[in-house]
Amino acid sequence: MIKYLGSKRRLVPQIVALAQAIPEARTALDLFTGTTRVAQGLKAAGFTVTANDCASYSGVLAEAYIATDAAAVDSTRMMALLAELDALPGERGYVTRTFCEDARYFQPANGERIDAIRAGIDRLARTPTERAIALTSLLEAADRVDSTTGQQMAYLKQWSTRSHRTLSLRMPTLLAGAGRALCEDARVCAARDDVYDVVYLDPPYNQHSYYGNYHIWETLVRGDAPESYGVARKRTDVRTTKSVFNLRGAAWNALRDVVLTLRARHVILSFSNEGFLSNAALRALLVERFGEVAMVPVDSPRYVGARIGIHNLRGERVGEVSHLRNTEWLFVAGPDAAGVVARAGMEAAVLPADPDASPFQEAS
Ligand SMILES: C[S@@+](CC[C@H](N)C(=O)[O-])C[C@H]1O[C@@H](n2cnc3c(N)ncnc32)[C@H](O)[C@@H]1O
Numbered sequence: 001m002i003k004y005l006g007s008k009r010r011l012v013p014q015i016v017a018l019a020q021a022i023p024e025a026r027t028a029l030d031l032f033t034g035t036t037r038v039a040q041g042l043k044a045a046g047f048t049v050t051a052n053d054c055a056s057y058s059g060v061l062a063e064a065y066i067a068t069d070a071a072a073v074d075s076t077r078m079m080a081l082l083a084e085l086d087a088l089p090g091e092r093g094y095v096t097r098t099f100c101e102d103a104r105y106f107q108p109a110n111g112e113r114i115d116a117i118r119a120g121i122d123r124l125a126r127t128p129t130e131r132a133i134a135l136t137s138l139l140e141a142a143d144r145v146d147s148t149t150g151q152q153m154a155y156l157k158q159w160s161t162r163s164h165r166t167l168s169l170r171m172p173t174l175l176a177g178a179g180r181a182l183c184e185d186a187r188v189c190a191a192r193d194d195v196y197d198v199v200y201l202d203p204p205y206n207q208h209s210y211y212g213n214y215h216i217w218e219t220l221v222r223g224d225a226p227e228s229y230g231v232a233r234k235r236t237d238v239r240t241t242k243s244v245f246n247l248r249g250a251a252w253n254a255l256r257d258v259v260l261t262l263r264a265r266h267v268i269l270s271f272s273n274e275g276f277l278s279n280a281a282l283r284a285l286l287v288e289r290f291g292e293v294a295m296v297p298v299d300s301p302r303y304v305g306a307r308i309g310i311h312n313l314r315g316e317r318v319g320e321v322s323h324l325r326n327t328e329w330l331f332v333a334g335p336d337a338a339g340v341v342a343r344a345g346m347e348a349a350v351l352p353a354d355p356d357a358s359p360f361q362e363a364s
Pocket of ligand 1: 006009054
């Protein structure tokens with residue numbers, strides 16, 4: 001799995017336990033699926049899962065891990081394809097020039113391997129499923145040899161240790177069962193007629209754009225060699241491609257639209273205490289739509305970048321962060337929400353209702 005800001009790696013067991021504690025729940029939507037970790041957890045637990053995200057790289061991960069039924073994959077053919085791609089000689093192309101010479105995200109030898117494999121996927125993958133699995137394998141292989149703290153707004157001043165390893169493809173661990181991948185704006189996806197037993201919501205919680213922070217994955221999946229700018233060599237369309245969920249003034253109404261339009265019996269929403277929407281307002285919104293809400297606080301270490309320190313655009317360490325842990329809140333909304341939390345073996349926090357709550361978190 002790729003390193004990802006806001007990834008719910010540590011929360012997957014709790015989220016899956018909550019979903020399993022919902023009576024007769026069989027279908028699930030992960031509306032902001034990112035790495036697809038939560039969707040994978042739900043699929044592995046037997047749910048029929050739809051994974052959605054507006055990012056192209058996330059769409060590819062969802063196609064491989066969620067929409068593909070491992071039992072239907074010809075693994076001999078797939079392993080042979082990955083071996084053939086892995087054996088291609090390096091070739092200097094867009095990735096090498098932009099991300100290894102103009103910037104230093106990968107060692108040039110690995111950049112040449114990425115260029116050769118990416119072009120090879122277009123030539124050699126015979127079906128959309130093969131393409132998604134091969135691209136997933138390439139994204140994960142590139143992530144294992146990058147020289148960043150996990151975000152692509154900067155690269156490290158000194159090469160990371162892992163960047164010296166030779167990039168190599170592995171077969172992703174696919175899951176058996178049916179599923180669906182969508183690559184839509186969350187509001188469009190929420191407005192579909194599809195009905196789910198449970199919807200998991202994990203929207204961006206601050207102003208940091210995933211499109212800008214993971215521009216290399218976006219470019220690698222699209223294979224479109226865009227013009228780039230600045231030290232970080234971001235795609236120029238990063239300047240104009242903004243998610244409404246990253247805009248403090250608009251995120252609240254966007255999330256409100258999503259919650260009020262989606263068709264679900266239960267919702268599980270996670271939100272960080274460092275996000276710009278307040279718990280009281282999120283809770284009031286969920287009560288308005290679903291009637292009953294229970295909230296579970298989960299203490300977690302902050303994102304790896306925070307632990308590594310603050311870096312400038314040139315990858316130089318310029319400061320330390322003030323705290324290393326944060327609280328992630330899991331909201332469960334729907335019939336007998338408190339019972340769902342109790343059956344999942346968790347304890348809900350009791351907070352006083354505040355119907356006049358401001359949508360925004362107080363600045364700390
Ligand atoms: C907090 S991350 C989700 C992380 C995910 N739960 C995981 O564990 O990997 C938020 C996700 O929302 C996606 N996103 C941002 N704006 C969106 C929009 N308007 N519609 C759909 N997805 C969006 C981002 O691409 C990002 O992957």
